[in-house]
Amino acid sequence: MKNATRIFVLALVLGLVATACSSADESLEGRTVTVAIENLYPPFNFIDEVTGQGAGFDYDIWNEICSRLDCKAEFVEAVWPDVILETGDGVYDTAADGISITEERKEVVAYSDSYMTTIQKIMVRSDESRWATADEFFASNSKLGTQVGTTNYELATTLTNESNIDAFDLFPTAVLALLSGDVDAVIIDDVAGQGYVGEGNEGTKLLEGDLQSDPLGFIYAKGSELIDPVNEIIADMKSDGTMDKLIKKWFIDFKA
């Protein structure tokens, strides 16, 4: 009985100390945060051919966020675009995956502050000589590939005839269709496009001309306790140069 009382008092004191600490510096007290990704969207997230493990911008940024917030990021593979609704329903704590912030999606999920901005571009086969700019491509009424449920698809429907659009379940399949000639172009976020052009990927190139600029954010279930602490970290990472370093690492220096 005496022992039990002692343990109770000890637990109470420890509890108070822990609470005091956490309110001081926004700690998540070592909890696990499930981060939904696809592992199909380089350089945001993909399986590294050498290590066989998931890698990319999303992994680095969430490991960094968690190291500052005292949490453990657990990356879970999910299906696009269903992941948006699932996250809204609380299946995952958050989802990365280079998700554009749109009004429609705000009806089902809460967003973080934008951590970067991407510009949608037109990607074509590298031997393409018919068009130099995105405008010329759309004037030609040619076949365009995209992915189901993306802002790329939404934008495509406003720029060309619905019958010119092939919407694939997976982004890499759209790129495959481009390379095999089933479509003549793929609409893509420039930062993701970097994963498919350049060294080692001589098959494709980006056309001149920016189509639309999209701010990217992480998503949560509405009312998530992660929103405010992660927003603070995003602001910190922008001001201390970490964000620029990560963007340079994955979207400028990285070659798939």
Add this chain to the structure above:
Amino acid sequence: MTAIDTEHLPDPTPPGAKLSYDFAGFPWWLVGILATIAFPVYKLLTDETWNDGFLFIKDGLTLTFIVTFAGFAIAMVLGLGVSLARMSKRAVPRNIAMYYIELIRGIPVLVTIIMFGLVIVPWFFSRAGIDPQSTIGSKAIRASVAIGLIYAAFIAEVLRAGIESVEKGQREAGMSVGLNNRQVFRFIVWPQAIRNIMPALGNDLIALLKDSSLVSILAVREITQMSRLWTGRNFQFFTGFMILAAMYLTLTVGLSLLLQWYERRIATP
């Protein structure tokens, strides 16, 4: 006395038993299915979102029908050839048929569709100098042929089982009255085999209709793809997939009832 006067025979079932027999024999499952379909139908008549979803997704019906019926026609023609080769006494056609059946049955349907539609056909087109965007390369044709090639293997085995189920004595009797091989097959074997084949063939047609949803992976705008596009833009996953499921259920149950009716019609009297 030559014929039995059935009209004046006493009713063999006692009065109480007749009611309970009808109760047990009533197609309650069909009532359940209709009730299941009735919910989405009610919603789409009364709710604007459901109505929008239905109007968007229904545009995919054309391609669902094309893939199903063109695919089934290809599967029947090719499947009959494969099954005859499979039953051949000669080693070469028999082994080719067995190779084909095992190849197709050993690879998942989805994998075959991706392989055929996105890898093999484009590879062949680029070697043969065919424009993949020409009519012949259209996704509707690619999807129908892929489904047809797959189901040819399944149907070949159904046909073989049906044909082999006809007793050897029937064949021999046909021969003994002077019919040739072709006539024996056409007039003796086939009419009996088709009764055994029909139920399994009907199952394959319904399974094929359901598997036509898999060609959505090729970005073919059949009803599954249409519901993916609709839900992907507005996140009404519950509504979109309820409508989609109700559409498939209506088609498959309708087809199933049609096939049951046809089976009864051709059944041995």
